[in-house]
Amino acid sequence: MAQDKGRKKIDAAQDLFAKYKGLFRCPVCGKDLAVNRTNSLVCQRGHNYDLAKQGYVNLLLKQGKSDYDKKLFAARRVISASGFFDPMLNTVSKLIRKAITKEGLNEIRLLDVGCGEGSHLAQIISSLEDKKTPNLFGVGIDLSKEGIRVAAKEHPGIVWSVADLAKLPLQKEQFDVLLNILAPANYGEFKRVLKEQGLLIKVVPASNYLIELREILFKGTDKEFYNNDSVKKHFTSNFQLLKEQQIRYQVELKGDNLEHLIKMTPLTWNADQEQIDEIIKRRLKSITVAFDVLVGEK
Numbered sequence: 290m291a292q293d294k295g296r297k298k299i300d301a302a303q304d305l306f307a308k309y310k311g312l313f314r315c316p317v318c319g320k321d322l323a324v325n326r327t328n329s330l331v332c333q334r335g336h337n338y339d340l341a342k343q344g345y346v347n348l349l350l351k352q353g354k355s356d357y358d359k360k361l362f363a364a365r366r367v368i369s370a371s372g373f374f375d376p377m378l379n380t381v382s383k384l385i386r387k388a389i390t391k392e393g394l395n396e397i398r399l400l401d402v403g404c405g406e407g408s409h410l411a412q413i414i415s416s417l418e419d420k421k422t423p424n425l426f427g428v429g430i431d432l433s434k435e436g437i438r439v440a441a442k443e444h445p446g447i448v449w450s451v452a453d454l455a456k457l458p459l460q461k462e463q464f465d466v467l468l469n470i471l472a473p474a475n476y477g478e479f480k481r482v483l484k485e486q487g488l489l490i491k492v493v494p495a496s497n498y499l500i501e502l503r504e505i506l507f508k509g510t511d512k513e514f515y516n517n518d519s520v521k522k523h524f525t526s527n528f529q530l531l532k533e534q535q536i537r538y539q540v541e542l543k544g545d546n547l548e549h550l551i552k553m554t555p556l557t558w559n560a561d562q563e564q565i566d567e568i569i570k571r572r573l574k575s576i577t578v579a580f581d582v583l584v585g586e587k
């Protein structure tokens with residue numbers, strides 16, 4: 290039964306790759322990748338990449354160990370499902386809807402770079418899907434196999450690939466909207482894969498994001514205060530800034546969500562047990578969420 294389920298996922302993924310042929314390029318030679326009948330992506334030169342049974346493709350040439358592991362993505366998924374990111378995701382969806390209405394396109398291709406466990410892209414696509422919206426097609430890319438494996442398992446209908454955003458295995462000018470949410474950027478690659486009129490939407494943490502954790506973890510160090518000036522400067526020196534939107538809200542921490550939050554954030558990566566215990570002891574009732582959404586074009 291489990292095998293049957295896996296088989297269906299890989300078949301559905303094969304159909305998607307076939308439908309959108311010409312999108313991916315071989316990470317070795319740059320030639321187009323096409324899916325074959327044995328569930329592999331193959332280029333003209335014969336370089337071959339098997340689809341995993343969950344329905345994703347790994348296009349990383351050198352597999353590295355990511356700090357973003359299975360436990361982090363499991364916690365991130367729980368937090369995401371609790372509605373933690375909803376105000377930010379609603380803002381992003383509205384920005385996309387406005388842009389696609391203005392452009393009057395028949396089909397919209399979305400790319401989420403650094404998509405993690407994929408729930409953001411899936412939620413954005415499902416919130417945009419209605420009779421008025423043109424066909425939506427999503428691709429999610431992440432360096433972490435653990436993240437992409439969860440994404441493919443939980444969100445069929447989207448193309449998922451393990452890849453490095455600094456060397457995207459995608460042909461040029463394929464996407465209408467590129468999302469880059471709380472993840473690193475490579476603006477050269479983003480420009481290359483975006484269509485001429487394409488839109489880049491980048492979400493960056495603002496100073497007060499998870500400030501309650503930051504105060505405990507980094508008190509008295511140079512990490513106690515964070516600002517995103519250099520990230521914004523890097524964005525605006527590469528893309529023309531069309532709009533910037535601030536999103537600020539408090540999230541109530543119900544049930545075990547404080548524990549999940551501790552596990553899902555890179556802020557706790559170097560924390561010792563004493564600091565984690567201190568956070569748990571304080572039993573925070575709510576946490577500050579603060580993002581800046583940057584919208585740009587080439």
Ligand SMILES: C[S@@+](CC[C@H](N)C(=O)[O-])C[C@H]1O[C@@H](n2cnc3c(N)ncnc32)[C@H](O)[C@@H]1O
Pocket residue numbers: 355357365402403404405406409430431432433436452453454455469470471472473555
């Ligand atoms: C803080 S997580 C955010 C994940 C997701 N966008 C979210 O908001 O839940 C940062 C993500 O960037 C990914 N990442 C880091 N470096 C990358 C690279 N060079 N190429 C692709 N993804 C990368 C990580 O694997 C991780 O999933």
